[in-house]
Amino acid sequence: xKGQEGMEASKKIVVGYAVHDIIGNNEQCLTEYDPEVLQxxxxxxxxxxxxxxDGTREVVxxxxxxxxxxxxxxxPLATAGYVDERTAATVACFDALSAIVDPQPATAxxxxxxxxxxxxxxxxxxxxxxxxALEAKE
Numbered sequence: 001x002k003g004q005e006g007m008e009a010s011k012k013i014v015v016g017y018a019v020h021d022i023i024g025n026n027e028q029c030l031t032e033y034d035p036e037v038l039q040x041x042x043x044x045x046x047x048x049x050x051x052x053x054d055g056t057r058e059v060v061x062x063x064x065x066x067x068x069x070x071x072x073x074x075x076p077l078a079t080a081g082y083v084d085e086r087t088a089a090t091v092a093c094f095d096a097l098s099a100i101v102d103p104q105p106a107t108a109x110x111x112x113x114x115x116x117x118x119x120x121x122x123x124x125x126x127x128x129x130x131x132x133a134l135e136a137k138e
Contacts, residue, residue, distance in 0.1 A: 096124035
C-alpha cells in the first residue's frame with residue numbers, strides 16, 4: 001500500500017488466548033504459557049483459541065501458543081481495557097468540568113426533597129485525581 005511501506009497491514013496480531021473447556025462449555029483467558037502445561041491441558045481436552053487484533057478468533061494447537069506481544073513495527077498496541085479505563089476517567093473529568101462551566105439548577109425528587117448538592121469544583125478535582133492516578137500506574 002502506498003505510504004505504508006514496512007507496515008504489517010495484512011498480518012493479524014494475536015492479542016490474547018482463551019482456553020475453552022468443551023465439556024463445561026466455558027472459556028477463560030489464558031495466563032500460563034509454559035509449553036509443558038499447555039500440552040498437558042490440550043491432552044486433557046482443553047482447546048486454545050487465539051484472539052486477534054481485528055476481533056477474529058481461531059482454534060490453535062498448544063504447540064502454537066506463544067505469549068502475545070501485541071506490537072506493530074515495535075510500537076505496543078493498547079488493549080481495550082487500557083483504553084476503556086482512560087476514556088471513562090477522561091469523560092468523568094469533562095462531566096465534572098461541565099458542571100462548573102454550565103451549572104444546572106437544583107432538582108427535587110418525587111417526594112419534593114431536594115437532592116444533595118455536590119460541589120462541582122471538588123467533583124472535578126476528584127475526577128482529575130482519578131485520571132492522574134491511571135498515569136501513575138504505568
